[in-house]
Amino acid sequence: MTATHAQPHERAKASAVRDVLALVLLPVPMVAVALSGVMSGSFAGGGTRRWFGGRGESQRADAQAAKDAAAAAFYELDTAQRDLRISIETITAVDSSPGARRTVDDFAALGRRIDEVSQLYITAVDAHDLDRDDLDPSVASQARTELNRAKDELVRVKGDLDRFAAGLGPLLDKAETQLARLAPAVERARQALLSASNALDSVRGSGLRAEDLAARLAALAPELTMLNQGAGRHGVAETLQRADRVMRDAEAVRAEAERLPERAAEIDKRLVSLRTRAQALTNRAGTVDPVLSELRRRFSAACWQDLQPVPDQAANSVRQAEEKLREAAKAREEQRWPDATALLSTVRALLNSTDEAVSAAGDRLQRLNAVSKDPQHEIDRTRFAIRDAQRLAMAGRNTPDPRHARPLDDAVARLDRAVTGLEGRHPDYWHFLMETEAVRRTAARVVDQIREDRGAHHG
Known part of the structure; x- marks a missing residue:
């Protein structure tokens, strides 16, 4: 075969390779459309296409090169848009701030521009069949011009998209950080609930009912359900907040459950101690009357009149303290721990004030004795x-x-x-x-x- 005859054949092979490369670079939907054209051109008639040498064939090759470049630009833009969409979805899943909403709007505007230049590219590709045997050189030249213009628009928008992506850094870093926190936060909440449940079971096994703690733990069940439904349904930020809240509440239940036996023992000890103190104060209150009698006998009325109500006040305070002690003992028996603790605090305050009043009478007599002597x-x-x-x-x-x-x-x-x-x-x-x-x-x-x-x- 002579070189002259071989050249059209080699050019045909090169054109076929370029067509296949263009198919690889095109997005999947366009690959199917373009592939049908290549297949029909390759197998319809098997080598019957006429080739034009010289300037006509050069125009066809230039147009095909423009088509390949435009296809590559289209593919790069489509890939960049898909990748950036993932980033935008990551941000919107986490961030609902005004800045994030503006970013979504800006991305939508870019998407509309991408649609416009993509349509320009598709129209240019569909308008010209570069594989036609009778392709006119002027048509090939027009196709090249239109395809180059489409490629330039695609490249320009790709540049805008790249610059937009570069500006997403802070928002994307924040979103990815929160997403990275999500799974560990949910797992910590689940483990905290499990620990609280185990601690509660242990306390109940020792004979303590812990009904209030059980109710608090049961109230967390709906929260766990929503955690299990995931961030896709409730949002990343809300899920993170829920996980932190569940973890804190569950840990509080666990800590109180673990301390409950000690708390019960402390209340028992305080009951005994305050009963003993109330009895002692009852005895001490009986000494106030003799003290007042001596004060009345030896000193002017101004020195003791304010102490006159002390015996009755002391007796009344001790009676109130003993009544509150009985209520505290009942609360302890019914395992109403907060009530028992509050009642014991009231008893202590009553006994303290009684102690001070009873002591004041004795101190008064002692100080008056000292100053009257010297x-x-x-x-x-x-x-x-x-x-x-x-x-x-x-x-x-x-x-x-x-x-x-x-x-x-x-x-x-x-x-x-x-x-x-x-x-x-x-x-x-x-x-x-x-x-x-x-x-x-x-x-x-x-x-x-x-x-x-x-x-x-x-x-």
Whole structure:
């Protein structure tokens, strides 16, 4: 075979290879359409196609090359769009923020542009049969022009799509991070529920009903159902929040269940301790009347009148405490743990106030005895506090600051009046003690103010 005859044959083989490559690059639906054309051209007549040499064949080859390039650009754009759609779906599954919604709208707008340029490409391909035996060179040239224009549009939109994809980084990273958290979060919630259930079974096995904990655990069952339905139905963000909430609630149930035996033991111990204390206070309250009798006998009415209600108040408080103790014991028997704990706290408060009132009577008698025997000790103690404050006020100064001097001068006068009040047949020693205490508090307050002022100045 001569070279002249061989050339059209070789060109035909090259054209066939290009057609097959174009089929590989085309998306699947277009492959089926294009393949039917290639098959019909390859097997209809078996080598009967006439080939035109020279300029006509060159135009056909250029048009076919343009068709191949456009097919490649179309395939690349379609692949990029498919990949980017996965990223968009990832973002929308997790993020409903305004930024994410704008991204979805921008992607939809890009999709419309892609549809337009894809239709331009498909129209150009369908408009020209480059395998026709009688293809006119001018038609081939027109096909090349249209296919090149379609390719350029495809490439331009592909560039816009790539730039859009590059800007998705932060949103996509955030979405992928949340998706990566999803499965572990759901699994942690399930394990927490299982641990809570096991802890509850163990507690019940020891004879404790734990009905409130069982109810709290049962209330989590619908949440577990929704977790099992998955993020596809409820959304990634909501599923993550639900998983975290279920885990926290289940862990709280487990912790309380594990502590329940210890809590029951603590309540039993407090019941015994508070019963013992109530009995002791009942005995101590009986000592208040003799104390009041001595106060009435030895001191003026002003020294003990405020203590008159103490015996009745103490007896009443102890009765209330004993009643609350019985209620607490019943709550413990019925395993109403919060009620038992609250009642025991009430008992403790009642006994504390009773203890203070009973102690106040004895303390009053003791302090009045001391000051009536030696009031000078209380006077000296108070004068020392005033002088100490005065020395500090004058340290490093020729004259004291009026803010310090005035309250100290008033304190001196107040102490003098208290001392004068002791003169007479029935001095009010309790008033005297209250006044000296007030004077010492004033002196201490001035000392604190001086030190604070000097500390701020040095600072």
